[in-house]
Amino acid sequence: MPRVLLLLPTTTYRTEAFVAAASSLGVDVTVASERPNTLARLNPTALLTLDFQNPPEAANRVVEFSTSHTIDAVVSVDSQVVVLGAAISAALGLRHNSVQSATAAHDKHQMRQRFKQAGVPSPPFMLGSLDEDRAAMASRVDFPCVVKPLSLAASQGVIRADDEKQFIRAVNRLESILNVELAKSTATDDSGTSSQTRATASWRQFLVEQFVAGPEVALEGMLKGGELSVLALFDKPDPLEGPFFEETIYVTPSRLPAKAQAEIASCAEHAAEALGLTEGPVHAELRFAENGPSVIEVNARSIGGLCSRALRFGDGMSLEELIIRSALDGTCELPSREEKASGVMMIPTTRAGRFITVDGLSDAKAVQGIEELTILAHARQPLVPLPEGGRYLGFIFARGETPAAVESALRASQSKLRFEIEPFTDSEAASLGLPRLSKKRLNP
Amino acid sequence: MSQAEISITGEPITDASCRFTINRPVLPDKSFACLNKEAADDSPLARRLFEIEGITRVMISHDQITLHKSSSTDWPMIGKSIGAAIRSHLASDDPAVSDSAWENVPSSDEIRQGVQQVLDSEINPQVAGHGGVIRLIDVQDNQVFIQMGGGCQGCGQADVTLKYGIENAIRATVPGVGDILDVTDHASGRNPYYTPSTK
Numbered sequence: 001m002p003r004v005l006l007l008l009p010t011t012t013y014r015t016e017a018f019v020a021a022a023s024s025l026g027v028d029v030t031v032a033s034e035r036p037n038t039l040a041r042l043n044p045t046a047l048l049t050l051d052f053q054n055p056p057e058a059a060n061r062v063v064e065f066s067t068s069h070t071i072d073a074v075v076s077v078d079s080q081v082v083v084l085g086a087a088i089s090a091a092l093g094l095r096h097n098s099v100q101s102a103t104a105a106h107d108k109h110q111m112r113q114r115f116k117q118a119g120v121p122s123p124p125f126m127l128g129s130l131d132e133d134r135a136a137m138a139s140r141v142d143f144p145c146v147v148k149p150l151s152l153a154a155s156q157g158v159i160r161a162d163d164e165k166q167f168i169r170a171v172n173r174l175e176s177i178l179n180v181e182l183a184k185s186t187a188t189d190d191s192g193t194s195s196q197t198r199a200t201a202s203w204r205q206f207l208v209e210q211f212v213a214g215p216e217v218a219l220e221g222m223l224k225g226g227e228l229s230v231l232a233l234f235d236k237p238d239p240l241e242g243p244f245f246e247e248t249i250y251v252t253p254s255r256l257p258a259k260a261q262a263e264i265a266s267c268a269e270h271a272a273e274a275l276g277l278t279e280g281p282v283h284a285e286l287r288f289a290e291n292g293p294s295v296i297e298v299n300a301r302s303i304g305g306l307c308s309r310a311l312r313f314g315d316g317m318s319l320e321e322l323i324i325r326s327a328l329d330g331t332c333e334l335p336s337r338e339e340k341a342s343g344v345m346m347i348p349t350t351r352a353g354r355f356i357t358v359d360g361l362s363d364a365k366a367v368q369g370i371e372e373l374t375i376l377a378h379a380r381q382p383l384v385p386l387p388e389g390g391r392y393l394g395f396i397f398a399r400g401e402t403p404a405a406v407e408s409a410l411r412a413s414q415s416k417l418r419f420e421i422e423p424f425t426d427s428e429a430a431s432l433g434l435p436r437l438s439k440k441r442l443n444p
Numbered sequence: 445m446s447q448a449e450i451s452i453t454g455e456p457i458t459d460a461s462c463r464f465t466i467n468r469p470v471l472p473d474k475s476f477a478c479l480n481k482e483a484a485d486d487s488p489l490a491r492r493l494f495e496i497e498g499i500t501r502v503m504i505s506h507d508q509i510t511l512h513k514s515s516s517t518d519w520p521m522i523g524k525s526i527g528a529a530i531r532s533h534l535a536s537d538d539p540a541v542s543d544s545a546w547e548n549v550p551s552s553d554e555i556r557q558g559v560q561q562v563l564d565s566e567i568n569p570q571v572a573g574h575g576g577v578i579r580l581i582d583v584q585d586n587q588v589f590i591q592m593g594g595g596c597q598g599c600g601q602a603d604v605t606l607k608y609g610i611e612n613a614i615r616a617t618v619p620g621v622g623d624i625l626d627v628t629d630h631a632s633g634r635n636p637y638y639t640p641s642t643k
Contacts, residue, residue, distance in 0.1 A: 001460065031604050038605065375631050
């Protein structure tokens, strides 16, 4: 039986989906994480620990492992392991993206440089540093702009600024977010590796990107030999105009005109080519501006969070099954997405505090078209909204005859949820790096 | 029921394996695996499928049959033979798995005792390192119901621990165990060891 190596960070949302997919496919599995599973001793063939911060060393370890257990495919589950996946695949001689292309896709600055060099439509940008004079930097910026950390995900630390004053405030806020994240990673990392990595200069760098107006879409695709197949195109019907960029609703199929969708697909393929990506899943985020599509990001991974549950292919195949199958067999056919419209709402964290409980679940689940509602927050969990936080409260999934019906079901369902959140004490708020603002102003 | 009403959908998983879904249960609420032809004595359905050239493994679970093959023949080429074997079985009065197969399965009490021992001696001392605990809730026929508590409840890695740790240890030690089902309310976990947070 073929064996797949799943590179699963311990904090990924995707564990359940990938384990279920591998199990359903009946393939042998080895799971590699950055920290040891408590039961690794009982099943060392299936439970590996790798240093995610050191791809060459991890690749050597896997090569050694594969002498007794042949690995037929490597699947990188999240952004943080795409470079590692490429390094391991290269060492094993498996079909995969090159390490250089995976690195370019993972590094937000390098990505934009490649887009610029290749003429991929994308927002003009500059690289900033927390060590630079902020007023001087602000004088060089074209507004409106968006300040983005190089090291965080899920819109954490991403802030729009419309003038020099706002820009300086945004950079100050980003600095305190990065300081808190660095302290967290130092405190929780028993190996010490990630703190070493994060303490490098890039941890203090950030992007300043021109804000591009227009609807945003997310493209889910699969690359084979550099050719992009679009698996799904999601509209994001909530306007993402800032000051923070909370992703909420994704609905597919897109309601954009067919011509616009074709331009988006072509632009995403051009962007993947500019990065040098040739194989595996791709998740791209684009704006459709007045003059056409503009690429915000292209990642060499599939859609994050639990959002993949909104996708079914062929007779009900999950996205994770499709990814594993494609990794094992580069020639396998990609089934089409189901005909029904489908969507997901990432339930936003709208208030800072400790999660106590949520009411209205039954009513929210009873809304016509709602298929699943999952609350991920656990009792007493600290909740921090954007831009400081980066976690979702939960996910709502809907299917329907039209995208409009799906969007409406998701909104109706969310409106029935009432979250009880206990405000942080002043010292808790300070330790989380929350700004001294009134509670109301924390969530503009 | 006539054979014409039987609908079978084949979905190749890899070159070597294919899952067939039938529009009715062939082994209601149970699962049975034949890892080779010699192990198919107790399963008339598996015996029919092993007659098809190249078939190396048969797994029957409720309304699904997963087959593995060694030959280079494409699934569509042998799909008709597989469909015919399944239809022919369903048209017969033969059980998918004979009663004698279940006679060899330990009693629920024996399974319960064996699983509890694995949990006490192998699993729980280890997961306690993350503040976790695994409880045996019930055994029905050969199905085992477990619950994950403490740091395991709601943990982002719970599925990995269950599938590749707990399940593997139980199957290696206690013969005849069927499905191992997690009945944990993970959403109510108060202190999960790993909390999902990344894309």
